[in-house]
Amino acid sequence: MSTTAVVERENFEELFEALRARGYESVGPTVRDSTIVYDHIETVADLPVGWTDIQEAGTYRLVRRKDEALFGYVIGPHSFKKYLFPPRHTLFTLEKTSEGVKLVDAGDPVPQYAFIGMRPCELAAMSIQDRVFGEGPFFDTEYLRRRQQVFVVAVNCVETGGTCFCTSMGTGPKALEGFDLSVTELLGDAGHRFLIEAGSPLGEEVLADLPHRAAESGEVADAERLLEQAEGAMGRSLDTGGIKELLVGNPEHPRWERVGEQCLTCTNCTMVCPTCFCATVEDTQSLDGATAERVRRWDSCFTTEFSYIHGGSLRPSAAARYRQWMTHKLASWIDQFGTSGCVGCGRCITWCPVGIDITKIAAAIRASEEKKHALA
Amino acid sequence: MASHTMPTAKPKLGVFKFASCDGCQLSLLDCEDELLAVAGAVDIANFPEASRAVEEGPYDLALVEGSITTPHDAERVIEVRRQSKFLISIGACATAGGIQALRNWKDVDDFTRVVYATPEYISTLDRSTPISVHVEVDFELRGCPISKTQLLELVAAFLQGRRPNIPTYSVCVECKGRGTPCVMVSHGTPCLGPVTQAGCGAICPAYNRGCYGCFGPMESPNTAALGHWWERQLDVPVPDLVDAFRGFNAYAEAFRTASDDYELRESRD
Numbered sequence: 001m002s003t004t005a006v007v008e009r010e011n012f013e014e015l016f017e018a019l020r021a022r023g024y025e026s027v028g029p030t031v032r033d034s035t036i037v038y039d040h041i042e043t044v045a046d047l048p049v050g051w052t053d054i055q056e057a058g059t060y061r062l063v064r065r066k067d068e069a070l071f072g073y074v075i076g077p078h079s080f081k082k083y084l085f086p087p088r089h090t091l092f093t094l095e096k097t098s099e100g101v102k103l104v105d106a107g108d109p110v111p112q113y114a115f116i117g118m119r120p121c122e123l124a125a126m127s128i129q130d131r132v133f134g135e136g137p138f139f140d141t142e143y144l145r146r147r148q149q150v151f152v153v154a155v156n157c158v159e160t161g162g163t164c165f166c167t168s169m170g171t172g173p174k175a176l177e178g179f180d181l182s183v184t185e186l187l188g189d190a191g192h193r194f195l196i197e198a199g200s201p202l203g204e205e206v207l208a209d210l211p212h213r214a215a216e217s218g219e220v221a222d223a224e225r226l227l228e229q230a231e232g233a234m235g236r237s238l239d240t241g242g243i244k245e246l247l248v249g250n251p252e253h254p255r256w257e258r259v260g261e262q263c264l265t266c267t268n269c270t271m272v273c274p275t276c277f278c279a280t281v282e283d284t285q286s287l288d289g290a291t292a293e294r295v296r297r298w299d300s301c302f303t304t305e306f307s308y309i310h311g312g313s314l315r316p317s318a319a320a321r322y323r324q325w326m327t328h329k330l331a332s333w334i335d336q337f338g339t340s341g342c343v344g345c346g347r348c349i350t351w352c353p354v355g356i357d358i359t360k361i362a363a364a365i366r367a368s369e370e371k372k373h374a375l376a
Numbered sequence: 377m378a379s380h381t382m383p384t385a386k387p388k389l390g391v392f393k394f395a396s397c398d399g400c401q402l403s404l405l406d407c408e409d410e411l412l413a414v415a416g417a418v419d420i421a422n423f424p425e426a427s428r429a430v431e432e433g434p435y436d437l438a439l440v441e442g443s444i445t446t447p448h449d450a451e452r453v454i455e456v457r458r459q460s461k462f463l464i465s466i467g468a469c470a471t472a473g474g475i476q477a478l479r480n481w482k483d484v485d486d487f488t489r490v491v492y493a494t495p496e497y498i499s500t501l502d503r504s505t506p507i508s509v510h511v512e513v514d515f516e517l518r519g520c521p522i523s524k525t526q527l528l529e530l531v532a533a534f535l536q537g538r539r540p541n542i543p544t545y546s547v548c549v550e551c552k553g554r555g556t557p558c559v560m561v562s563h564g565t566p567c568l569g570p571v572t573q574a575g576c577g578a579i580c581p582a583y584n585r586g587c588y589g590c591f592g593p594m595e596s597p598n599t600a601a602l603g604h605w606w607e608r609q610l611d612v613p614v615p616d617l618v619d620a621f622r623g624f625n626a627y628a629e630a631f632r633t634a635s636d637d638y639e640l641r642e643s644r645d
Contacts, residue, residue, distance in 0.1 A: 058560075078555060262601050265598065
């Protein structure tokens with residue numbers, strides 16, 4: 001859409017100013033509780049300046065970098081999902097009045113969010129949720145009224161995490177679409193600066209507010225080289241060839257039982273997943289019965305209640321629940337929404353308290369399938 | 377002609393105490409803002425902690441706190457059940473035997489000899505057991521102490537004849553809901569959250585502490601897998617694993633068998 005601009009580090013602060021001037025509330029990465037979470041941010045100083053994260057299955061550690069990079073980490077336990085599809089949300093309340101029951105639509109004002117530092121995998125996840133919530137036959141108005149006004153500042157990944165596999169899922173490490181601005185951070189002898197591309201007219205407008213110059217061809221080449229390196233440095237990989245048939249064709253694979261022995265059914269993988277969209281509604285009433293409230297909250301296919309029908313849960317074992325989640329995510333999601341439900345962010349691997357690795361399970365099932373064919 | 381619609385009398389509530397610290401029944405008094413609403417909705421007929429005025433049974437709703445530790449209490453709880461249409465046991469003592477269930481692994485006579493000048497006056501059982509071991513219980517409200525929000529929800533659900541919204545999933549759901557990063561993953565702090573039932577609002581991890589298991593085992597607790605990770609990845613020694621599962625809910629089945637397994641391991645090592 002436009003040529004690449006360069007904004008120097010000392011002028012990057014102006015991005016926050018330009019967004020604030022347009023009424024946006026910036027949310028993005030910041031350090032809290034030994035991790036990088038997403039929260040309200042006001043200035044560059046709120047970003048995880050000079051921090052990085054080291055991730056492996058079941059472990060995450062925040063460590064100092066040798067430089068003062070603003071985006072020198074990968075992703076943390078939060079995803080931007082929580083702003084568009086809140087963990088808990090009142091849909092409406094009912095009040096008993098002398099004229100009958102009055103419905104009070106919660107319809108609370110929604111902030112106009114600017115998502116700062118959205119990674120390409122997260123952008124892909126949002127596009128998947130756009131499909132789930134916004135492309136019918138049923139529309140989720142709560143999601144849409146939040147989503148429609150979001151301004152996206154994507155940040156390309158020049159470094160990769162230990163559990164990342166976006167290359168396998170075709171979602172990164174460079175954001176190709178769906179952003180208003182996309183940023184690639186450059187450090188080194190030539191100075192700390194950002195290559196910025198606008199992806200929308202609004203993005204161009206915001207970019208015009210920042211002191212910038214046109215990128216030199218060397219700078220663009222540097223960024224391309226870094227992104228290419230990142231592409232080859234993913235901590236994990238997942239072979240997606242025929243994955244749907246592979247998983248759907250192996251419902252009784254012994255690996256499911258093994259993962260069931262390890263799985264805590266704690267729901268962490270589904271809660272940190274940026275595409276998991278399951279929710280349930282709860283109705284409560286005040287003690288005197290004068291008011292009632294309907295709340296929607298995140299649910300998970302790892303709970304007993306999730307598949308409870310009269311008489312019991314359809315998926316009583318951990319093995320059955322893990323199989324359901326993974327098969328939906330990587331296989332039946334394709335039938336349902338036309339894409340994989342996985343973007344390769346690796347959160348389910350890092351944030352599983354016992355380090356269960358979706359890529360290893362897929363690889364194990366594939367390996368035994370290949371062995372079977374080799375013997376046949 | 378007598379009307380058969382809408383009984384005018386409010387449901388009678390009784391609060392009964394067995395072996396406990398009183399903390400759970402105090403959560404009812406702690407309701408403060410909501411206490412008037414409770415008093416408006418039910419007739420608080422028997423609640424010695426709140427009022428000396430005691431009405432005779434039967435009661436429509438009984439809240440039973442504490443575990444059964446004496447022969448006298450074992451008889452008294454049967455009478456409470458007889459007097460109550462709907463009986464809810466509240467708190468870790470009433471639902472699992474409480475911290476005093478640690479006696480279940482020891483010889484109680486050793487304690488009475490050490491503690492009391494005249495141990496022969498002491499009439500006690502050698503086990504501390506939950507209410508459900510002695511009488512049928514209509515609902516068990518977990519926690520050490522219980523959550524007042526859950527208690528109010530339970531009373532409201534009882535009054536309105538609906539199912540209470542009291543989840544049985546793990547504490548992790550509450551951590552994630554409030555945005556608390558996992559303490560095990562982010563700094564290697566052992567946490568019982570993945571095997572513990574939600575209800576407290578995930579307080580401890582929000583203060584960078586591991587969960588102590590105050591609400592007892594969640595619906596499908598995989599204590600073996602969690603213990604394995606603590607041991608192998610977080611370097612938790614086996615005796616500490618025994619202690620971790622032997623807390624306020626030590627005698628709840630899943631935690632009991634976990635601590636027994638590790639104790640057996642300890643004796644072999």
